[in-house]
Amino acid sequence: MQILLPDQSRLELPEGASGLEAARTIGPKLAEQAVGVRVNGELRDLRLPLSDGEQIEILTTRNSGDPDALVVLRHSAAHLLAEAVRRLYPGVKIAIGPAIENGFYYDFDFPEPIAEEDLARIEEEMRRELAEGREWRREELERDEARRLFTEQEEPYKVELVDEAEGTISTYSQGDFTDLCRGPHLIDSKPVKALKLTALAGAYWRGDSANKQLTRIYGTAFFSKNDLEAHLVRLEEAKKRDHRRLGAQLDLFHFDEHSPGSPFWHPRGMTIFNQLEALRLRENARRGYLEVKTPLIYDKALWVTSGHWEKFRENMFLIPVGEEHVYGIKPMNCPGHMLLFGSKLRSYRDLPLRYAEAAPLHRNELAGALHGLTRVRYVTQDDAHLFCAKDQIPTELDGCLDYLRYLYGLFGIEPRAELSTRPENKLGSDEEWDFTEGELRTALDRYSIPYVLGAGEGSFYGPKIDLHITDVLGRSWQMGTIQLDAQMPARFGLTYVGADNREHPVYVIHRALLGSFERFIGILLEHTAGDLPLWLAPVQLRVIPVGEDHAEAARAIVEGLRRAGFRADLDDRAESVGRRIRDAELEKIPRLVVYGDKESPDDLAVRERGGAQSRKSLKELVLELTPLSSLPVS
RNA sequence: GCCGGAGUAGCUCAGCUGGUAGAGCAAGCGCCUUGUAAGCGCUAGGUCGUCGGUUCGAGUCCGACCUCCGGCUCCA
Numbered sequence: 001m002q003i004l005l006p007d008q009s010r011l012e013l014p015e016g017a018s019g020l021e022a023a024r025t026i027g028p029k030l031a032e033q034a035v036g037v038r039v040n041g042e043l044r045d046l047r048l049p050l051s052d053g054e055q056i057e058i059l060t061t062r063n064s065g066d067p068d069a070l071v072v073l074r075h076s077a078a079h080l081l082a083e084a085v086r087r088l089y090p091g092v093k094i095a096i097g098p099a100i101e102n103g104f105y106y107d108f109d110f111p112e113p114i115a116e117e118d119l120a121r122i123e124e125e126m127r128r129e130l131a132e133g134r135e136w137r138r139e140e141l142e143r144d145e146a147r148r149l150f151t152e153q154e155e156p157y158k159v160e161l162v163d164e165a166e167g168t169i170s171t172y173s174q175g176d177f178t179d180l181c182r183g184p185h186l187i188d189s190k191p192v193k194a195l196k197l198t199a200l201a202g203a204y205w206r207g208d209s210a211n212k213q214l215t216r217i218y219g220t221a222f223f224s225k226n227d228l229e230a231h232l233v234r235l236e237e238a239k240k241r242d243h244r245r246l247g248a249q250l251d252l253f254h255f256d257e258h259s260p261g262s263p264f265w266h267p268r269g270m271t272i273f274n275q276l277e278a279l280r281l282r283e284n285a286r287r288g289y290l291e292v293k294t295p296l297i298y299d300k301a302l303w304v305t306s307g308h309w310e311k312f313r314e315n316m317f318l319i320p321v322g323e324e325h326v327y328g329i330k331p332m333n334c335p336g337h338m339l340l341f342g343s344k345l346r347s348y349r350d351l352p353l354r355y356a357e358a359a360p361l362h363r364n365e366l367a368g369a370l371h372g373l374t375r376v377r378y379v380t381q382d383d384a385h386l387f388c389a390k391d392q393i394p395t396e397l398d399g400c401l402d403y404l405r406y407l408y409g410l411f412g413i414e415p416r417a418e419l420s421t422r423p424e425n426k427l428g429s430d431e432e433w434d435f436t437e438g439e440l441r442t443a444l445d446r447y448s449i450p451y452v453l454g455a456g457e458g459s460f461y462g463p464k465i466d467l468h469i470t471d472v473l474g475r476s477w478q479m480g481t482i483q484l485d486a487q488m489p490a491r492f493g494l495t496y497v498g499a500d501n502r503e504h505p506v507y508v509i510h511r512a513l514l515g516s517f518e519r520f521i522g523i524l525l526e527h528t529a530g531d532l533p534l535w536l537a538p539v540q541l542r543v544i545p546v547g548e549d550h551a552e553a554a555r556a557i558v559e560g561l562r563r564a565g566f567r568a569d570l571d572d573r574a575e576s577v578g579r580r581i582r583d584a585e586l587e588k589i590p591r592l593v594v595y596g597d598k599e600s601p602d603d604l605a606v607r608e609r610g611g612a613q614s615r616k617s618l619k620e621l622v623l624e625l626t627p628l629s630s631l632p633v634s
Numbered sequence: 635g636c637c638g639g640a641g642u643a644g645c646u647c648a649g650c651u652g653g654u655a656g657a658g659c660a661a662g663c664g665c666c667u668u669g670u671a672a673g674c675g676c677u678a679g680g681u682c683g684u685c686g687g688u689u690c691g692a693g694u695c696c697g698a699c700c701u702c703c704g705g706c707u708c709c710a
Contacts, residue, residue, distance in 0.1 A: 115639085199638080199639095203636095203637080213707095216706075368706080369635090374710090380710095383710095466710090473704095477709090478709065512710060515710040547667045547668055549667080575668085576667090576673055577670065578668085578673090594670060611671085613670070
């Protein structure tokens with residue numbers, strides 16, 4: 001048979017030859033370094049047979065940046081971990097251990113809880129395995145055989161996986177350790193040159209909080225010690241961009257234990273917040289939205305009507321009022337907007353009606369879920385509800401997607417889109433969900449937006465288009481969301497009078513495009529490392545008088561800049577010029593003006609963040625910065 | 635909420651096996667009058683997260699709670 005190589009040349013091989021044999025035919029060195037094979041673009045075990053006409057690419061220890069090569073390495077490292085744990089902790093049950101981005105993990109059910117100190121011990125055992133050397137053997141089994149094997153080994157989690165496995169059941173063994181596994185794996189443990197166990201955490205069996213919580217051990221592995229070092233350095237660098245750290249450094253916000261999960265916005269952070277709010281107001285006005293303000297607390301009865309009492313109560317802050325009543329602080333704006341829409345008779349001539357409100361919302365998020373600005377209890381969405389007739393849905397969805405593109409384009413952020421469909425605890429019938437999900441899907445297609453499917457991840461009242469962004473530590477956060485809802489307007493009995501003088505049902509699009517100001521600012525800080533564009537920078541310019549004698553003239557420059565609409569301040573501390581420049585750089589101030597004997601309002605020394613210097617008049621400076629300083633126009 | 639870890643000055647951290655706390659930076663004051671990323675000196679600053687327990691004696695040992703960090707679950 002003939003196999004196609006990456007350079008388009010053909011390789012003649014005996015029928016049924018494996019990837020490893022292909023590598024050997026090309027060269028012994030290649031076979032030695034081979035860790036896996038990509039067949040027609042898909043990762044496959046080296047031991048598996050190839051077929052005639054397949055296009056292959058041998059992955060080796062030299063492909064240290066190739067995710068597939070690393071997957072093979074790390075997945076094998078996970079098996080080394082499992083072997084070590086089994087040897088050290090008799091009675092432990094093993095669950096699953098895949099490679100993940102940047103490493104691997106393995107889940108165990110320990111008879112006695114282990115602590116972080118144990119990791120060193122386990123790592124040592126793994127090193128011993130590496131010193132001895134391990135070879136992996138692949139075997140294919142019948143389901144019954146596999147079942148018997150893992151029953152004998154008293155591995156109930158593996159038995160459960162065997163029972164649910166589809167297709168060929170295979171095992172990989174190294175030493176006297178055998179694991180149920182689809183592969184692929186290394187041929188032997190030689191390529192594992194750098195190994196590190198990184199963390200210990202709880203994780204529910206099969207990711208379901210109703211199941212038993214297992215102990216997850218995280219680790220990472222590389223083809224070289226240098227790669228591991230580089231990875232650790234990258235992690236350190238990433239930590240410097242962490243928005244929680246930047247928030248303190250740049251004096252933007254802080255948290256206090258008296259109100260966990262609720263940021264205290266400092267003046268500088270509030271400037272960023274307000275600039276985004278100004279952008280929201282201007283752009284909403286341009287796009288035919290109407291700003292409203294609705295109450296923060298509502299009687300329980302409203303939440304019963306909206307469905308939140310049934311589906312969202314555990315996330316709500318409730319306030320008992322007297323003996324009789326319970327009020328709920330709103331976690332979303334929608335029910336209030338429903339009341340507003342329903343406050344009078346609506347005609348088809350009123351539609352679409354786009355109500356916008358960026359109100360404070362409170363959600364009692366699980367204590368362990370809170371995370372800086374990206375997961376808060378006091379959240380401010382750039383929210384709006386678009387009330388429309390059925391046939392207006394496509395146009396309104398288009399409007400949202402266009403708005404979305406505009407906003408994310410402004411910030412140079414490229415989110416991933418996800419279509420989240422009906423969840424288990426949904427309201428309404430399957431027919432209604434078929435319709436609303438279909439509307440969202442076709443809208444995405446009209447806009448040629450690539451998306452992944454989030455099956456079962458919709459809101460309880462409707463499906464969503466969600467935008468996700470990854471933070472500096474690799475965690476994915478949901479930002480903007482567009483949700484199509486037939487349930488809530490129906491529950492509130494919302495209708496409009498059509499041209500036919502009859503009542504028709506109203507549809508609502510819930511949409512928050514930045515998502516929330518809090519999370520968006522957190523992500524923006526991490527993406528920019530705090531180097532915000534001029535229009536968002538809390539302090540845009542700082543004037544530094546060289547000596548005491550220059551303070552007055554410098555103050556006049558600050559005044560001039562402020563009158564021109566800039567956020568400017570003066571640093572006339574009795575510190576050296578070098579010191580004050582350093583402090584301003586650390587504060588990420590975009591422009592500095594150093595003012596001494598050589599300067600006049602017609603000849604200023606301007607320094608850009610980072611160091612570039614130039615000379616210009618105050619007038620020129622104002623002219624240059626004004627377009628960058630005001631809200632961006634499309 | 636669950637698993638693991640941590641909480642000492644505004645920040646970053648030291649404090650060995652129990653004997654009433656220390657550094658650097660920041661702050662305040664003074665000196666220097668500064669030319670593009672840290673000038674010098676002095677001073678002040680801590681209920682050692684909270685509550686309880688063991689002990690002659692607790693930052694240190696034990697327990698509960700609170701908060702934070704890393705995961706899981708959940709979400710903008």
